[in-house]
Amino acid sequence: xxxxxxxxGKPSIEKISLFVGLGASLFVLGVVDLLLNxxxxxxxxxxxxxxxxxxxxxxxxxxxxxxxxxxYSGNKNLDRLNKNLNSNWFNSLxxxxxxxxxxxxxxxxxxxxxxxxxxSGETKEECTGDGACWIFIKIWLPRFIYGMxxxxxxxxxxxxxxxxxxxxxxxxxxxxxxxxxxxxFLLFVFPFIMINLLSGGNFGLKWVETNSWGGLSLTFIISxxxxxxxxxVGIFLALGRRSSAPVTRYSSIGFIEFWRGVPLITxxxxxxxxxxxxxxxxxxxxxxIRVIIAxxxxxxxxxxxxxxxxxxxxxxxQYDAGKSLGMGYWKLHLLVIMPQALKLVIPGIANTFLALxxxxxxxxxxxxxxxxxxxDMAKTNxxxxxxxxxxxxxxxxxxxxxxxSMSRYSQRLEKRYKTDR
Amino acid sequence: MDIKNTTKSLIGTFEGNKKLKRFxxxxxxxxxxxxxxxxxxxxxxVNMDNRGIDFGLRFLGxxxxxxxxxxxxxxxxxxxxARAYLVGLLNTILxxxxxxxxxxxxGVVVGISRLSSNYLIYKVSEWYIEIFRNIPLLLQLFFWYFxxxxxxxxxxxxxxxxxxxxxxxxxxxxxxxxWNNLNIFLYSVIAVIISIIFVRxxxxxxxxxxGKQLPVLAISLSxxxxxxxLSFLIGGVTLSFDHPELIQLSDTIYGFRGGVSIPPELMALxxxxxxxxxxxxxxxxxxxxxxxxxGQKEAAGSLGLTPGQTLKLVVMPQALRIIIPPTTNQxxxxxxxxxxxxxxxxxxxxxxxAGTAMMQTGRAIEIVSITMLTYLSLSISISIFMxxxxxxxxxxxx
Numbered sequence: 001x002x003x004x005x006x007x008x009g010k011p012s013i014e015k016i017s018l019f020v021g022l023g024a025s026l027f028v029l030g031v032v033d034l035l036l037n038x039x040x041x042x043x044x045x046x047x048x049x050x051x052x053x054x055x056x057x058x059x060x061x062x063x064x065x066x067x068x069x070x071x072y073s074g075n076k077n078l079d080r081l082n083k084n085l086n087s088n089w090f091n092s093l094x095x096x097x098x099x100x101x102x103x104x105x106x107x108x109x110x111x112x113x114x115x116x117x118x119x120s121g122e123t124k125e126e127c128t129g130d131g132a133c134w135i136f137i138k139i140w141l142p143r144f145i146y147g148m149x150x151x152x153x154x155x156x157x158x159x160x161x162x163x164x165x166x167x168x169x170x171x172x173x174x175x176x177x178x179x180x181x182x183x184x185f186l187l188f189v190f191p192f193i194m195i196n197l198l199s200g201g202n203f204g205l206k207w208v209e210t211n212s213w214g215g216l217s218l219t220f221i222i223s224x225x226x227x228x229x230x231x232x233v234g235i236f237l238a239l240g241r242r243s244s245a246p247v248t249r250y251s252s253i254g255f256i257e258f259w260r261g262v263p264l265i266t267x268x269x270x271x272x273x274x275x276x277x278x279x280x281x282x283x284x285x286x287x288x289i290r291v292i293i294a295x296x297x298x299x300x301x302x303x304x305x306x307x308x309x310x311x312x313x314x315x316x317x318q319y320d321a322g323k324s325l326g327m328g329y330w331k332l333h334l335l336v337i338m339p340q341a342l343k344l345v346i347p348g349i350a351n352t353f354l355a356l357x358x359x360x361x362x363x364x365x366x367x368x369x370x371x372x373x374x375x376d377m378a379k380t381n382x383x384x385x386x387x388x389x390x391x392x393x394x395x396x397x398x399x400x401x402x403x404x405s406m407s408r409y410s411q412r413l414e415k416r417y418k419t420d421r
Numbered sequence: 422m423d424i425k426n427t428t429k430s431l432i433g434t435f436e437g438n439k440k441l442k443r444f445x446x447x448x449x450x451x452x453x454x455x456x457x458x459x460x461x462x463x464x465x466x467v468n469m470d471n472r473g474i475d476f477g478l479r480f481l482g483x484x485x486x487x488x489x490x491x492x493x494x495x496x497x498x499x500x501x502x503a504r505a506y507l508v509g510l511l512n513t514i515l516x517x518x519x520x521x522x523x524x525x526x527x528g529v530v531v532g533i534s535r536l537s538s539n540y541l542i543y544k545v546s547e548w549y550i551e552i553f554r555n556i557p558l559l560l561q562l563f564f565w566y567f568x569x570x571x572x573x574x575x576x577x578x579x580x581x582x583x584x585x586x587x588x589x590x591x592x593x594x595x596x597x598x599x600w601n602n603l604n605i606f607l608y609s610v611i612a613v614i615i616s617i618i619f620v621r622x623x624x625x626x627x628x629x630x631x632g633k634q635l636p637v638l639a640i641s642l643s644x645x646x647x648x649x650x651l652s653f654l655i656g657g658v659t660l661s662f663d664h665p666e667l668i669q670l671s672d673t674i675y676g677f678r679g680g681v682s683i684p685p686e687l688m689a690l691x692x693x694x695x696x697x698x699x700x701x702x703x704x705x706x707x708x709x710x711x712x713x714x715x716g717q718k719e720a721a722g723s724l725g726l727t728p729g730q731t732l733k734l735v736v737m738p739q740a741l742r743i744i745i746p747p748t749t750n751q752x753x754x755x756x757x758x759x760x761x762x763x764x765x766x767x768x769x770x771x772x773x774x775a776g777t778a779m780m781q782t783g784r785a786i787e788i789v790s791i792t793m794l795t796y797l798s799l800s801i802s803i804s805i806f807m808x809x810x811x812x813x814x815x816x817x818x819x
Contacts, residue, residue, distance in 0.1 A: 083538075084540035085540055091537075091539045094539055094542055095539060098541045245447045247451055251454060257800075260800070261799075262793045262796045262800075264757075265760040265761065265763060266793050266796065267793075269789050269792075270789050270793065273779065273789065274789045274790075277468050277469070281464070281468055358555075358556075358557040358558065360557075362761070364559075364764070365763060372559055388567040388568045392563055392567070392568055393564075395560055396556045396560055396564065399556050399557055399560060400556050404551065
């Protein structure tokens with residue numbers, strides 16, 4: 001079939017200008033036909049029978065790419081094009097199909113997102129275009145970020161996160177000598193300052209119930225606390241699973257496999273409805289704390305498996321060398337084993353943390369509303385019905401930026417700490 | 422002098438007593454575990470006494486008196502809680518199987534596309550993976566359900582799709598199968614499976630003993646067509662379709678009579694689960710194919726194997742060894758993630774049992790435990806199977 005296309009002779013380097021000219025114009029003709037057809041309602045080839053007419057853009061482009069396909073043409077750009085998009089007839093067909101679907105899908109999406117969208121205004125009625133109504137996001141933005149936190153008090157959330165970011169930046173730029181103290185401060189002192197600032201109740205700060213926390217800040221709060229806590233728990237579980245003592249080993253295995261075997265949603269149900277039954281009568285534990293503990297234990301089980309992978313990958317010689325230097329169990333693990341094992345599993349740790357961030361929206365099933373939960377609430381507000389798509393696209397972009405940048409950062413870390421062994 | 426020696430030897434015995442050193446931490450662990458569980462159990466019994474609830478599974482036999490929107494087996498309000506549990510479990514298994522089916526297909530295609538020499542295909546599949554796996558699954562689920570499927574037309578405005586079905590906001594209406602003598606058809610299918618296994622074993626033996634090769638694929642395919650066909654021609658099996666028909670229920674409300682309705686919740690859940698999990702499967706597939714060294718293919722080629730044989734006999738067995746364990750993990754994740762159904766009110770195990778049934782009975786401990794144990798036993802049985810399979814396909818070094 002392919003050979004029949006070569007009535008002009010096989011595309012060759014001798015007649016390169018003829019073939020490239022012919023191929024390029026056929027390709028352009030196909031694209032123009034498609035564009036006219038789909039966006040201007042004008043059909044160039046309406047004289048042809050309907051089934052053929054429908055396929056003309058495809059046929060034009062296919063022929064065009066066939067005539068361009070000249071091996072070792074001597075033209076650098078043409079060779080690169082042929083190699084990457086047009087190496088055989090199947091590849092050229094796939095390329096054409098992808099180009100066509102991009103041409104057909106990108107303009108409507110851009111129209112919806114930007115060109116037909118409404119940006120200025122205060123109410124739903126000002127959304128007149130066919131596109132997205134970003135006014136919805138603009139009006140609800142404080143709620144999406146701070147939840148139902150009293151608007152007069154949001155400076156406290158801002159201060160907390162500015163402090164946190166500032167401390168983290170300080171950690172990166174400070175000299176090696178002080179890093180240790182900064183880390184200790186960040187892990188053991190700062191969380192208490194954070195809780196105190198956020199919930200208040202003393203130092204003249206107004207008490208804010210955790211029920212009114214929400215939005216993106218709640219996502220961050222839960223992720224940060226769960227990350228801080230799940231690390232040590234995960235390390236202990238991983239060491240326990242590799243211990244030679246049967247009780248320690250089997251209880252660690254049981255614990256890890258239990259949490260890994262159940263979905264997070266049931267864990268959250270357990271934290272919200274079952275766990276209060278296990279507490280002494282009359283005691284009450286805040287729902288947010290219960291949820292953070294549940295998420296911590298859940299992620300710690302995954303973290304433990306990741307860390308165990310790193311421990312297993314270390315050669316036995318590392319243990320023997322440490323022991324022959326007279327190190328005890330904890331000293332050996334703290335100074336020799338853990339630094340190497342953790343370095344090996346940076347991608348795994350990053351993946352676990354990413355999974356944690358992506359799991360936080362689930363807390364809406366127990367009534368805590370972080371970003372996705374707030375959007376879910378806002379879209380059922382009678383004044384703002386019908387903006388589900390805008391809300392979810394917004395939340396999707398926010399989460400995507402967070403997760404994508406984190407995965408990129410972990411790739412960089414992995415490269416930086418890569419040492420030859 | 423004497424005292425000094427005694428102290429030394431005492432310390433020596435303690436230090437040297439490895440047994441004690443080994444035993445003490447374990448003993449502490451056991452005591453701690455027993456204490457925590459005992460504490461919880463004690464509190465739970467006090468709390469339940471105070472609220473006048475007794476502990477037990479007898480409620481499973483009681484009448485549930487709630488309705489479930491979508492169920493694969495007969496169910497009504499007068500059925501028991503145990504039956505409601507079964508309905509939820511079957512719905513979970515249904516959506517998980519659909520998700521696994523599509524996730525595998527999309528994952529394999531995208532995973533292979535990631536290795537394509539075609540720049541566009543490579544980039545498109547890369548961006549698909551980067552986009553879909555960095556957005557929370559719940560968000561994707563909400564997007565499909567509340568933003569995309571809500572754009573579908575009402576029943577009266579819907580157009581016929583693919584010549585036999587209607588895609589509407591209330592669900593996807595497809596023809597129902599009406600079988601006659603279904604059991605004979607099923608027998609023929611079982612016969613096909615058995616004979617294919619037999620043919621494969623025979624072909625392997627022939628290959629090992631005499632070096633002859635049977636066209637196994639062609640034989641299997643023809644068996645797959647011929648035997649069920651025979652069941653139609655001779656066995657008296659008939660198949661007819663019950664097409665959905667648009668009817669007017671009242672002035673403004675339209676509906677469909679006949680056919681089967683696939684609820685939008687199921688579609689949204691299947692779409693979100695399969696598109697999300699496919700990104701992870703794609704990475705597993707890519708890693709598997711890249712994990713087979715180039716030398717393997719070249720060696721196979723120099724032995725005179727055709728490209729098809731190389732793929733089937735050399736590359737795939739080695740690639741599968743790398744692909745299958747992480748992919749099973751993804752299948753397990755998908756099954757666990759299907760519990761997100763509760764967020765869009767698809768009646769799966771969590772919504773029916775841990776949601777509605779718990780609200781009605783108030784038995785938090787029993788119901789949450791049963792739900793968790795169900796998922797746990799599902800996960801553990803799959804992982805036991807996987808460990809066995811891994812051992813079986815692991816490279817056996819001599």
